[in-house]
Amino acid sequence: MGDAPTISRKKFKSVLRLSLLLLLPMTISGCWDQDEVNHVGFIIAAGIDSTQEDMVHLTIQVFIPNPTSGGPDEGGGEGRLFTYMCSGKSIPDALSSLQNKLPRTLSWDHTKLFIFGEKLATLGLKDDLDFLFRDVESREQANFLICKGTAEKLLNSLDDPNTYDTLIRIGEMPSVNAYNMNYVEESISGESGSFVLPIADTMSLSSSKTTRTVLTVKGTAVIKDAKLIGIINDQKNKGLQLGFQWLHQTSLSRNLTITLKQDGGKITAKLVRRKLKLLPSIRDGVWRIKIRLKLDADIVQNSSSIDLLTPADSLRALETRFNDEIEKYLLQTLDEVQTNMNADVIGFARTFHKIYPRQWKKVSGDWDSVFQKIEVTMDVNCTLRKPGIADIKM
């Protein structure tokens, strides 16, 4: 045991030599990708528009901390979100010309929202999406939105002092959350290539007699082959909008209500749980799909004459009425999707691919025409759970 120290000394020397060797490449690499947080301008939101032929117009909202504007206790403050605009043949072109003028490194690390203008989206998002997927090292949770008009106008119209906070929070909304970079990547490379994105819009809020414009989300944009093919707005068609929400597989939103007119009053149910299942079948060359939608809902309003608290199972009777109502919305949506737009945004292609891989391979080149011919049946089964606490007839 007496020679143990000499062995470890040898070992120590070899470890020392090895670590010195490992240190050397570090010195030649330098710290070129080092970026202190206070040398960085974080792009919180980016709006992408197309102005003229082959030109991209980029509007970015950059967070630049301004420590003198307030103490450490102050949360959001005015004058910390700066809007920059630049144009170029492509986004990187536009960015590099902007970067040359700025002392801070622009960073995509915390970009929350990518907003595409209507015109650009109609022309095609391919070029810009490729850049965003390839080079931008933002989180994949960054949300993608389409806006009516130009994104520049939308971003510039926001005059709420808490804009940066709103921009961060809006991505956390259930109706926006699911439509992130990961979703777009998956959908574009997926079977159908069609997907939906939420539409960004502005909303006026008044607080202490001043009116502020804040960002909000209204409606759904349908994208096929990276091109905007249709916008479904609340005003235009409420039922269609609702149908999209029911049918969207990844949407986490539970904030869905449905109102019936029945027995001289209104009955409103609020969604609690939702289970969507697509059951494909191919028989005799006919492609069929069954949409099975299971819903749990609570009654939140009932001004009709039906007494929901009596032992007589009036809730069960109501369920069929709700089933019919929901089915009506769904059929309307499917008609729009299948016949008018011919965009498989619900994911029929993926379902068939999973269960009938060989048959799907044969038709995958001609999916659009197959999709239009798919026979859809509905199986909506909604369960009403709670009738509410009190039922006072007025």
Place this chain on the structure above:
Amino acid sequence: MSGMPTGDPNSDDSKMQAKVSGNLEENNRILKEIFTDCGDVIFHDFLVAGDRHAIALYVKCMVNVELLDRNVLGTLKHLESGDFASLNTTRTLIPLSDSHVVHTIGEVVHEIMDANPVILIDSLEGAISLGMTQFDMRAVEEPQAESVVRGSRDGFIEAMTVNSSLIRRRLKTPALKFINFSVGRYSETKVRLSYIQGIAKPEVITEVSDKISQIDIDGIVESGVIEEWIEGNNYSPFPQIQSTERPDVAVAALMEGRVLIMTDNTPIVLIAPTTFWSLMQSSEDYYQRFLIGTLIRWLRYVFFVVALLAPSVYVAVLTFHHEMVPTTLLLRVAKSREEIPFPAWMEAFIMEVTFEALREAGVRLPKQIGSAVSIVGALVIGQAAIQAGIVSAPMVMIVAITGISSFMLPQYSMSVSLRILRFPIMFFSAIVGLYGIVFCVLVIISHLCVLRSFGVPYLSPLAPLDMKALRDTLIRAPLKKMKRRPTFYAKKP
């Protein structure tokens, strides 16, 4: 084992080897020569049996003089001349339970230095050594460095004999062995190797006693000197020997099959072999109920990682990986970093070094000035530093949490090694970010895998894996469930 001096470099060996002759004058001369200028050695001439000369030799203040005068000198004075037929006869007549006859000058010198008074009687060869050591010692007090909420309040003191008794009181078995060593050419410090026969591994006992015998040094001042001599790898930042001032910890270690190395004149007892996990345990883990023990143990593991990596991760994330921080937090951090002139790594370095300095200053200062350090410390690491614009508020938080985490480790030696390792990791993280941290952690883990403490792998029972023993590592299983001794420490039954 005791008794024979390992060679006093001050005198030549032949003089020390010489027998104590019957000529008292001669003996007196030789001893006086040896103890030249030793003002604390008392030579007391007295007469026994009327006319026979005798000398009592002892070191002042290390001997119970009252007992010596009354029991020994008093008795000898009243003995008949027939009682001095042989030294052994005389010895048996002295009313003292601990006495023996020594024969060489060297032995006499050693006994005197060892605080045993020696009596030489004219015309009798040899000398009588009397076990009457008595010197001032600290009372058994509560250990300063290892305090517990629940557990015994006695701690080891500087006197090794007392320490042995504290252990013996808890283990009333002849299987508990104490092997004595004398280490140090000048200091001749008493070192005791203690183990339980039948539980401790014989190879560990031999290895430890071999290594102690091989120590070649002028003097042992503290057990740390022994630790450094016998540990396997001096270059490792990790301690390979555990130390304690608590008898209950020492006894628990003995019952696990580990050995103790006790050193005279220090309250710190060494425990070997040791593993990474045993250095992360506190005796209180076993005194509290097992759920609490497990919880606290995990808290310690988590904060071990925090203490090691917190500043490095902060630097890496803020310099290279902004996307890892939640946006709201990052924007807040960016705002607070806005007016700081230094890059994050330098900020972290300044703060960590300052904190280490404060800690060191706090340890070394007299207690009366201690509060001054804490006042100044609160200024340096606190709001004032932030307002001065030298460091940012999040950095102060990081340094504070790192400091608290390192205080959570029950073994001081372990928290010291963390302090050493923190800086290279910070350096690498400042150059290459998380990659550097991963690199450092891998190096540390592979080092831990290789490290051994007296043949026991440092990471056992995790590596090599011993599922049964893990119940006292990952959790603290209920005592009823832990029926077997840890196989990596104890002899196989």
